[in-house]
Structures are given as C-alpha cells and as structure tokens.
Amino acid sequence: MRIHRTFLLAGGAVAVAAATVLVAPLAQAASASLTATFTQSSTWSSGYGAGITITNRGDAAASGWVVEFDLPAGSTVSSSWDSVRTSTGQHHRFANASWNGAIAPGASTSFGFNVSGTGVPVNCLVNGAPCAGGPAPLPSPSSPSPSPSPSPGSSSPSTPPSSPGGSIVDVATAAQLTTAMANARPGQTIRLAPGTYDGSFIGTTPGTAAAPITVTGPRTAILTNPAPSGSGPSCPAPTPGWDPGYGVWIANAPYWNLVGFTVANAKKGVVVDNSPHVTIDGLYVHHIADEGVHFRRSSSDGVIKNSTVEYTGTVQPAYGEGVYLGSANSNWDCHGNSGGVDRSDRVQVLNNHIGPYVTAEHIDVKEGTVAGVIRGNTFDGRGISGQNSADSWVDVKGSGYTIEGNTGTFGPPGTFANGYETHNPVTGSGCGNIWRDNVSDLGGVGRYAINVTSTSKCAGNLNVVYSSNTVRNATTGLTNITVTP
Structure with missing residues (x-):
C-alpha cells in the first residue's frame, strides 16, 4: 500500500498528522533558523521510503546544515541520497551535499532515504537544535553531544580536501577548466565556480593513491x-x-575524484577509460543522449556514490x-585491453538515485567484469524504453557481484519485464551473483523481482537469491529460482 504521511520531528517524540505541520521557531534577528520535517512517502512490509525537508524560517541565509536522529532498535537507514550520511549504531547523521547547503530565507531543500524496519526517527536535531524549532537542548551524560553546525565557507563532507602539498585551482570559465584539467598534477584540486561550462573536458594525467586529482563544484556548476x-x-x-561529445572524459588517468557538480546535454555523461580508482561522488547527470556514466576499458576499483542519474x-x-x-564482448576489440577483455572489475555503485527516464537499464553490468557491489541505490523505472532488450533496472552479465539494499519501483510509461535479470553471453558470465535485502515494486507489470535466465550455465557457481528480498505488485513472484533462507 502506498501512503504519504508527514511527521514533524521534535525532541524524543514523533507527532503524526495528515498534512505537514508547521511550527514556528523562535524569532531571531538577522540569522538563519532551520526546521526539518519528516515525510514518509511509501511503505512496504519490511521498511519504508522517506524524506526530510529543511526550511529556513529565519531572515538570513543558511550556509550549511546537518540533520541527525535516532532510529529504534531493529530499524536502520539502508540507503540515502542528496546528502552525506554517516551512521553509528542507531544514530544517523546527514550533512548537506556540495550543491544544497545554502538555503535562503523562506526557502527549503530536502534529502531522501530508505529505512529497513518500521521504526521512525526520534531525537531529531538540525544544526544542533530541535527539528521543530526552538533552542538547542542541553547535552546530558547519557546522550551524545550534538554535532556542530557547519561554519560559513566550510567544505561539505562530500568534497575531499586537496591532498597534503596539493594546490587549489579555481576556475570560472570553460577555457580555464580545459586548461586546468590538461595541466593537472597529483594532489591538485580544481574548484568550479557556479555557472555553465560548455566544452570538451578531458583528464589524462594520473593521480596517485596518496595524491588524487579532484574536480569539485556545486550542483550549479554545469558541464x-x-x-x-x-x-x-x-x-x-x-x-x-577531436571532441567526442563526452561531458567529462578521464582517460589513462587513475585516481581522479569528480565531486558535486552537474553534467548535462552531452552525447555521453561521464566516461572513464583505462583509469582505475576513479571516484564519482554527488554528481547530477541528466539529459544525456546515450549512457550517463560509463566505467570502460578496465577501469577497475571505481566508485559512483551519492549521485543522481536521470533522463538518459x-x-x-x-x-x-x-x-x-x-563493455559488451562485441566491443572487446576496442575496449578489451586486459587479455582481450574489458576488466572493469570491483566497481562499487552506492547510494545513488537512478531514473526516471533512464531509457535502457539503470545499471548494465557487462560480461567479463567481476566482484562489484551494487548497494543502497534507488531505481525509478518510469521511461524504460524496452529497446535492445532494455526492460529491467539491472542486467547482470558479470559475475560475483553483490546486489543488496536497493529499492526499485516501476510505473508507466515504459516497458518492464523484471526488476533484475542475469544473462550469460560468454562462458562463465552472469554467475555467482548474490541478491539480498532488495525491495522491489513491479507496478503490476513486471514478472519477477529477480529473473535468473540460466542455472545450467552456472554449474558450480550459482546465483543466489536470499529470502530477505521482497517484492510487491509482481505478476509472477520474487524469483524463478529456489530462494535461499
């Protein structure tokens, strides 16, 4: 059952109302005054989806925010987006992402999360004060001290600082960004000002584990x-x-970080070629002619997290x-640079929001890749085209992947067959993958949450679907193979 419930979070209690309740905080001249309102937007048997809206009811802009709360035992945050989350036991802390920290007087921003379990937040604080407004509580020996408010000009936790000895290069034009990326050196941070950067942006200088190269900016910096x-x-x-039309291209250059900014209106969004250890954190990728983000040509050990990809x-x-x-095996002649195979192995896809109007698979895991992690993501299946067999959130042709804690939904328009699928285009591919704790709503259209196309091709290395996965509105059921307790 889909529901929409709103709670105003305060002290140690949660008040339930049919609509958003607004409680005016104490007035304070020439200062920001934040409140935070919790909205439970959907539920299922083992959890729910929710969001928190932060509103500035003061008369000065807020430069950053931190929301924290506790969940009862047996409930925990399984994924989140549009924030930087840290969790310790039952205590969960959400700081602003690089693009949504500033809140003008009277304005609002929000972030979302999924909860495994049915407990709702208590002891909510925003910048150290009660989420419903009012003065900050006095700390007690039995409760942790509230986290300090972000100070003006401080970096968002999702923006890595420059490495020791590294310089910061501030850019404000496309020409400056092109030059900065071409001349980048290990440990350097290229910092984008808000604005639109129209051009070809390529990084080819390797960073190192101790001194990565970082490109960072707010969501209002649009490439x-x-x-x-x-x-x-x-x-x-x-x-x-030659300009291939990529929004950002990292080629033959390991250890780059791409943080916080937007990539839009490009042939491909972000392409990572022969570049291990590239991290994409908090990007907004949208309105892309082809794929949004591509780890290609043995770009192993990469990470994409806390990002939004839609309209591809x-x-x-x-x-x-x-x-x-x-890469598909048909493209290994180009991209199979590891013994004839594209070994973009061990890539982690974490806590992203993918869709709507991603016209092919939300995540396409190609044959030849192994040991990746797909965890804590939210898939919105509206707009899947069905072209070229694109009719699922995730198609796993790689092997040894862990797929857990994701939430997927489907609704019209679009073509939808199953939530997750496996295929075996080459010997040994599409095998040994594990699904656990995934929540699927197939919209009354999809057959199975997890459809394993072959067991005979995976003899000795079977795919495993655990009973902790749940499904709603399926025309057939959870999976077509025996469920593992």
Missing part, C-alpha cells in the same frame, strides 16, 4: 558538451582536434544506460 566535432580513431582515445538515452534510447560497467 555541457552538446556539439561533438572533428573525427577521431575508431576506438576512442584522446586525439587533438534522449537521442538513442537503446543506449541510454544510467550506469554502465565494462
């Missing part, structure tokens, strides 16, 4: 590349005079994957 030009090699490689495949729906790991 676009709508006009590819020139001609390049048949297998894409950075080539003078706007020109070629069949190629509009949200997140694409590896």
